[in-house]
Amino acid sequence: MTDREEIESLIARVALKDRTAFEALYDRVSAKLFGVCLRVLNKRAAAEDAMQDTFVKIWNNADRYRANGLSPMTWLITIARNTAIDRLRARRKGHQDVDTPGLELIAPGPSPEQAAVAASEAARLTDCLDALEENRGAAVRGAYLDGKTYAELAETFEVPLNTMRTWLRRGLQALRACMQA
Amino acid sequence: MSDTQPQPPEDDDVLAAEYVLGLAEGDALETARDRTRHDAGFASRVAGWQERFVAMTDGIDPVNPPRKLRRALMAQVFPKQRLPLMQRLWVWQGISFAALALAAYLAVPLLRPAPTVATVDVYATQMTSDAFDLTVLAVVDARGDVALRRLSGDIPAGRVLELWAILPEQEPVSLGVLPQTETARIRLPDNIAQNITSVTLAISDEPEGGAPQGTPTGDIRAVGAISEL
Structure with a gap:
């Protein structure tokens, strides 16, 4: 399996509330996501809080992943980034929600071909x-x-x-x- | 165009990009949020920008989070013992504070005349499932009696309800067929009572007389993990 397939398979198992898969997914991606949270929030304690929120969202919304057409790391990093930005803005002044669009893609996302095009453009x-x-x-x-x-x-x-x-x-x-x- | 009434962009793709960046505000934000949910073409643009912008995180080095974060997270997501059987059934229901308060309230008359009720540890769970309307409250006292109260749900015609206790990594143990009444009281086997905080209770429907082979054969109609009250 490629990295992508492995992470997708873990997310699919997390969607079925598989604790072992959730722990494996955490061990697999938490360092990258923590790096992102630290970059945005620049404070360890705040980044740790954002991480915890991020993974609770991943646990609760894994069943929505498959429909949205994103690559698995994009989906995970987008949740971490949006959660961190949300905290950052709440800290700056009053609460302000940043949507987590990755969680809200109920309408079908791009086809795999479109997603591949977007991913190659990202380079x-x-x-x-x-x-x-x-x-x-x-x-x-x-x-x-x-x-x-x-x-x-x-x-x-x-x-x-x-x-x-x-x-x-x-x-x-x-x-x-x-x-x- | 004033600063307080931002003009949304004419270009859908730009609106999608602003939404992903967190720049969309006011009406434009509402529109973007709504269209992401209901408009496949727009959702596709949003996903496309998410895929492109995530490249801004490529240069961010991974940092191992502290071990305590993993422990805190797992404690939050899995507040009680989780069992493989329950994972497969996917009928886990957390026990809400309200349910526990209700359990405490209902437990009092059930546990009389035990005079030490206020000082012994009390364990309880509310057994429910997503698929059936059966809800049964179970309250266990330190002596190993479980008092049950059926809060909702009927017994299917021609079937009986059987109560099971499940310890981690073990086969379910039958605690017997429940009577037709709303309340019942059952004595727990010693090994179950001694490990009460690890026990999950479940109720299945079975043929008259109970499961013939000593393992559940019907639908699991309600399940709940015991926790300290």
Whole structure:
């Protein structure tokens, strides 16, 4: 079995409430997910809390994994990232929910072919982000890895809020064009 | 266009990207959330951006979490003894605080006239399942008596309900056929009573007279793991 198949098989068994599979999945992916939580939250205690929440979500939602078409590591990392960002924002000011879209994909996700295309495009993400004009790549990274809102990005880059929106949206369109090229 | 009324992007793909990044706000966020649930094309765009953006985590080195995190997580997800049989049946039901409070309330008259009821340890579970409407409360005292009260569910016609005790890694042990009444009281075998915190109780429906071979043959209609009250 490939890594992907092994992790998919573990998630499928976790969906059937198999404790052994859950422990094996934890041992397999927790270091990567903890790295992501630490990167976002930058504090060990907060990252540990986010990890615990992440794995409870994985336990409770594993039965929804198969339908969404994501690669297993994308699904797991997305849950960890969203959970960490959620905590980060709650810490910054009042509670603000970041959806965990990976958990909510009830509609069928991409076909395996589409998912493979997206995954191969992902390989170009770093180059494409770096190729964006001005600091748009940094803004996308700031949103994804630091949970920055449009208002916070506008402050960081010292531009009016609506300029920030327009600017980033153009950046996203350019990013897509670059990755599909 | 004002700052408080952000204009959603005209481009679906950009909206999906903003949603994945956590930048969508207000109405745009509601729209994106709703369409992700109900619109396969939009959900596909969301998944595509998740797949692309996750590459931003490629450079993040794995860090081993502390062992105590694993222990705390497992204690949270598996608060009580989990049994292979129960895993296969997939009918695990946690015991809610409300159910325990109810158990304590109902246990009092059942346990009379035991005068030491307030000082002995009391163990209980509420047996339920997703597939059947049978709910039976079981309260065990330290002397090894289990008092049962059927809260809901009927006995199927021509069948009887049989109570089983299951210890980890062991075959179910029959505790006998339950009477038709709502309440019953059953003496536990010593080895079950001595390991009461590891016991899971289950009720199956069986032919008249009980399971002929001493192992459950019918549907498991309710199950619950014993815990300390």
